[in-house]
Amino acid sequence: MNAPLRIAxxxxxxxAPKTYRLLIGGRHxxxxxxxxxxxxxxxxxxxxxxxxxxxxxxxxxxxxxxHKAFEAGPWPRMKASERAAVLLKTADLIEARLEDIARxxxxxxxxxxxxxxxxxxxxxxxWRYAAALARTLSGESYANxxxxxxxxxxxEPVGVVSIITPWNFPFLIVSQKLPxxxxxxxxxxxxxxxxxxxxTFLLGDLLLEAGLPEGVVNVxxxxxxxxxxxxxxxxxxxxxxxxxxxxxxxxxxxxAAPSLKKVSMELGGKNGQIVFPDADLEAAADxxxxxGFFNAGECCNAGSRLIVHENIAxxxxxxxxxxxAKVKVGDPLDDATRVxxxxxxxxxxxxxxxxxxxxxxGATIAAGxxxxxxxxxxxxxxxxxxxxxxxxxxxxxxxxxxxLSVLTFDTVEQAVQIANxxxxxxxxxxWSADIDTCMTVSRGARSGTVWVNTFMEGYPExxxxxxxxSGLGRxxxxxxxxxxxxxxTIQFHSGRRTxxxxx
Numbered sequence: 001m002n003a004p005l006r007i008a009x010x011x012x013x014x015x016a017p018k019t020y021r022l023l024i025g026g027r028h029x030x031x032x033x034x035x036x037x038x039x040x041x042x043x044x045x046x047x048x049x050x051x052x053x054x055x056x057x058x059x060x061x062x063x064x065x066x067h068k069a070f071e072a073g074p075w076p077r078m079k080a081s082e083r084a085a086v087l088l089k090t091a092d093l094i095e096a097r098l099e100d101i102a103r104x105x106x107x108x109x110x111x112x113x114x115x116x117x118x119x120x121x122x123x124x125x126x127w128r129y130a131a132a133l134a135r136t137l138s139g140e141s142y143a144n145x146x147x148x149x150x151x152x153x154x155x156e157p158v159g160v161v162s163i164i165t166p167w168n169f170p171f172l173i174v175s176q177k178l179p180x181x182x183x184x185x186x187x188x189x190x191x192x193x194x195x196x197x198x199x200t201f202l203l204g205d206l207l208l209e210a211g212l213p214e215g216v217v218n219v220x221x222x223x224x225x226x227x228x229x230x231x232x233x234x235x236x237x238x239x240x241x242x243x244x245x246x247x248x249x250x251x252x253x254x255x256a257a258p259s260l261k262k263v264s265m266e267l268g269g270k271n272g273q274i275v276f277p278d279a280d281l282e283a284a285a286d287x288x289x290x291x292g293f294f295n296a297g298e299c300c301n302a303g304s305r306l307i308v309h310e311n312i313a314x315x316x317x318x319x320x321x322x323x324x325a326k327v328k329v330g331d332p333l334d335d336a337t338r339v340x341x342x343x344x345x346x347x348x349x350x351x352x353x354x355x356x357x358x359x360x361x362g363a364t365i366a367a368g369x370x371x372x373x374x375x376x377x378x379x380x381x382x383x384x385x386x387x388x389x390x391x392x393x394x395x396x397x398x399x400x401x402x403x404l405s406v407l408t409f410d411t412v413e414q415a416v417q418i419a420n421x422x423x424x425x426x427x428x429x430x431w432s433a434d435i436d437t438c439m440t441v442s443r444g445a446r447s448g449t450v451w452v453n454t455f456m457e458g459y460p461e462x463x464x465x466x467x468x469x470s471g472l473g474r475x476x477x478x479x480x481x482x483x484x485x486x487x488x489t490i491q492f493h494s495g496r497r498t499x500x501x502x503x
Contacts, residue, residue: 004372004373004374004375005329005330005331005372005373005374005375005377005379006330006331006374006375007043007044007330007331007374007375007376007377008331008333008334009044009046009376010044010107010333012041012046012048012107013044013046017038017039017047017048017049017050018048018049018050018198019049019050019051020049020050020051020052020197020198020201020221021051021052022052022054022058022062022218022219022220022221023201023204023205023217023218023219023220024058024061024062024065024218024220025061025062025065025068025214025215025218026065026208026213026214026215027214029052030052031052031053031054031055031058031222032054032055032057032058032061033055033057035052035053035055036050036051036052036053037050037051037053037194037197037221037222038050039051039108039194039195039196039197039198041107041108041110041341041377042108042109042110042341042342042343042344042377042378043106043107043110043331043332043333043340043341043376043377044107044331044332044376044377045376045377046376048107048108048198049104049107049108049197049198051194051197051198051201051221052221053194053221053222053223053226054191054220054221054222054226054227055222055226055227056226056227056230058220058222058227059189059220059227059230059231059234060230060234062189062218062220063160063162063189063218063231063234063236063237064236065214065215065218066160066187066188066189066215066216066217066218066236067159067160067187067236068215069187069213069214069215069216070157070159070160070186070187073187073213073214073215073216074213075182075185075187075212075213075216076157076185076186076187077185078185080134080135080137080183081134081135083131083134083182083183083185084131084132084134084135084183085131085211086182086207086210086211086212087127087128087130087131087134087179087182087183087210088127088128088131089210089211090127090179090206090207090210090212091124091127091128091131093206093209093210094120094123094124094127094203094206095121095124097202097206098117098120098121098124099117100202101116101120101171101199101202101203102116102117102119102120103116103333104198104199104202105119105120105170105171105196105198105199106332106333106340107332107333108170108195108196108197108198108199109167109168109170109195109196109340109343110296110332110340110341110342110343110377111295111296111332111340112332112334112337112338112339112340113332113333113334113335113337114335114336114337115294115295115338115340119169119171119172120171120172122172122175122458123171123172123175125460126175126176126179126460126476127175127179129460129461129476130179130180130182130183130460130480130481131179131183133180133183133478133480133481134182134183134184134481136478137155137183137184137481137482137485138155139152139153139154139155139487140152140153141153147494148493148494148495149491149492149493149494150491150492150494151489151490151491151492152489152490152491152492153487153488153489153490154487154488154490155184155482155485155486155487155488156185156485156486156488157184157185157186157484157485157486158184158186158238158239158262158484158485158486159186159187159236159237159238159239160186160187160188160189160236160237160238160239161181161186161187161188161189161237161238161239161240161241161484162188162189162191162231162232162234162237162239162240162241163177163178163181163188163189163190163191163241163242164190164191164228164231164232164240164241164242164243164244164252165177165190165191165192165193165200165243165244166193166243166244166245167193167195167196167343168295168298168299168300168343169295169299170192170193170196170197170198170199170200171199171200171203173243173266174190174192174200174203176243176266176464176475176476177241177243177264177475178190178203178217180475180480180481180483180484181241181484182212182216182217183481183484184481184482184484184485186239186484187215187216187217188216188217188218189218189219189220189231189237190204190217190218190219190220191219191220191221191222191227191228191231192219192221194221194222194223195343195344197219197221200219201219201221203219204217204218204219224248228252229255232252232255232256232261233255233256233258233259235259237261238261238262239261239262239263239264239484240252240256240261240262240263240264241263241264242263242264242265242266243265243266243267243300244267245267245268245398246267246268246398246423246424246469246470249265249267249268249471252265253265253472263472263473264471264472264473264475264483265471265472265473266300266464266465266466266470266471266473266475267300267424267426267466267469267470267471268300268398268424268426268469268470269300269301269302269398269424269425269426269427269466269470270304270305270395270396270397270398270422270423270424270426271291271301271302271303271304271305271424271426271427271428271429271447272303272305272306272307272407272418272419272428272429273287273288273291273303273305273306273307273428273429273430273431273455274307274308274409274415274416274419274428274429274430274431274441275288275306275307275308275309275312275316275431276309276430276431276432276434276437277309277311277312278432278433278434278437279431279432279433279453280431280433280453281312281316281319281431282319283431283453284316284431285316285319285320285323286323287303287429287431287454287455287456288303288306288320288404289320289323289324289327289382289404290303290455290456291303291304291404291429291455291456292304292306292382292384292402292403292404293324293327293338293339293382293402293404294456296339296340296341296342296380296401296402297351297399297400297401297402297403298342298343298347298400298401299400300398300426300470301426301427301449301456302400303404303429303455303456304398304399304403304404304405305388305395305404305405305407305418305419306320306404306405306406306407307407307408307409307415307418307419308406308407308408308409309408309409309410309415310408310409310410313406313408317366317384317386317406320384320404321366321367321384324367324368324382324384324404325367327339327382329372329379329381329382330374330379339379339382339402340379341377341378341379342378342379342380342401344378345378347400347401348371348378348380348401350400350401351380351399351400351401351402351403352370352371352380354393354394354397354399354401354403355369355383355385355394355403357392357393357394358385358388358392358393358394358405359385361389361392362387362389363385363386363387363388363389363392363394363405364385364386364387365383365384365385366384366385366386366406367381367382367383367384368380368381368382368383368384368402369381369383369385380401380402381402382402382404383401383402383403383404384403384404384406385403385404385405385406386406387406388405388406388407389407390407390418390421392405395407395422396421396422396423397422398424412437412440412441415441416440416441416444416445419441419445419447420444420445420446423468423469424466424468424469424470425445425446425447425448425466425467425468425469425470426447426448426449426465426466426467426470426471427447427448427449427450427451427456427466428441428445428447428449428450428451429450429451429452429454429455430442430445430450430451430452430453431453432453438452438453446467446468447466447467447470448463448464448465448466448467448470448471448474449462449464458476459476460476460477461476461477461478462476462477463475463476463477463479463480464476464477
């Protein structure tokens with residue numbers, strides 16, 4: 001039996017929960033019906049936040065505010081340089097409040113504070129990149145259509161965008177969407193997860209401080225049925241950008257279909273790291289532990305499947321187990337912590353259920369596999385499950401917890417087949433010193449991202465998204481702003497029209 005984790009209570013535990021009101025039309029307001037949501041810290045157990053809980057009437061007010069800001073406000077009509085200046089100012093303000101934002105996310109999501117700091121720093125970089133794209137957004141011209149004709153293709157902001165984000169990366173994911181929508185000239189209604197809304201409310205305040213006009217960004221806390229569904233279905237919303245589970249993504253697409261809204265979906269993943277005998281096995285083992293247990297495995301990009309050549313499987317598994325034993329699990333506010341708390345007791349039970357099902361089907365728990373006792377919060381020991389077959393649920397479905405499934409292969413072709421044998425196609429990794437092997441796996445993997453001799457590194461310049469049921473469209477990259485635009489063709493004719501239809 002593991003010794004109980006000792007979780008120190010932070011100063012926030014002895015204070016009243018911090019309260020947040022809805023941001024609608026540039027004003028902070030209570031929910032129309034007066035309801036609130038209380039969020040308890042999953043790592044510490046105390047009530048950390050209390051949000052105004054939006055309902056359908058609040059969604060209506062927020063969409064109307066965003067619509068008014070788009071139709072009559074200055075934001076879509078500003079010079080790109082002016083919009084870029086607001087985004088750059090926002091990035092500076094985020095950077096100045098980095099510690100505050102990271103602490104909010106660590107308290108509300110249970111993620112380690114050191115990791116949260118890295119995420120906020122990454123978000124700053126994304127806001128600055130989006131500002132650069134605002135100034136480079138352009139169209140096309142065609143002067144090859146004959147002497148009297150000139151064709152021009154311009155890009156215009158799509159309009160009001162509903163942005164719905166999950167609980168696992170509260171600030172980072174909204175920063176993969178919102179700055180690009182703003183760079184294009186769109187207005188937005190943003191719904192963070194009801195479990196991790198605080199940092200998005202703070203972002204709303206920073207945007208106003210940076211000079212964003214009233215109504216351009218509106219922030220609502222609330223449940224999916226009360227807030228997310230009407231945000232998606234509203235006739236004045238022209239686009240939906242959603243990150244979350246594939247199941248909810250399908251429901252979101254169905255709700256958007258009647259009005260034929262533009263949709264961008266970043267959904268689930270079941271990502272494999274393929275390790276060959278000629279790889280740098282020390283680096284690959286560290287990446288396997290990182291990929292499996294980063295953010296407690298509550299990550300769409302988690303390397304939750306370790307696909308190892310059978311000639312090295314036993315030794316490599318032993319190396320991964322040794323590293324896993326060194327991973328510090330515990331207090332999210334401890335700088336040394338690598339794996340923090342699980343988001344909720346229900347989610348912990350769901351993750352544990354996958355492990356139990358796998359062992360009942362013949363798999364073996366090689367490490368971890370049980371909840372860790374603690375004086376506060378809910379924690380799961382990083383878990384390695386070996387002897388996994390490709391047909392098991394734990395090998396095909398998104399577990400979304402600190403659980404690493406180990407499978408083996410014999411040939412390159414078999415490795416690629418195992419990697420592709422899931423409904424998902426978000427990312428994959430390959431470890432080998434042979435360029436031919438790396439090229440074969442990279443070309444064969446049905447995934448939006450393939451990492452070669454590294455894993456889960458990201459840059460604003462590189463597009464992110466998935467194949468199959470991992471989503472639609474791409475975030476980040478040089479075309480990210482274009483996703484929030486519509487193309488318009490304008491044809492100019494000089495001189496008198498001579499192509500008479502009726503003589």
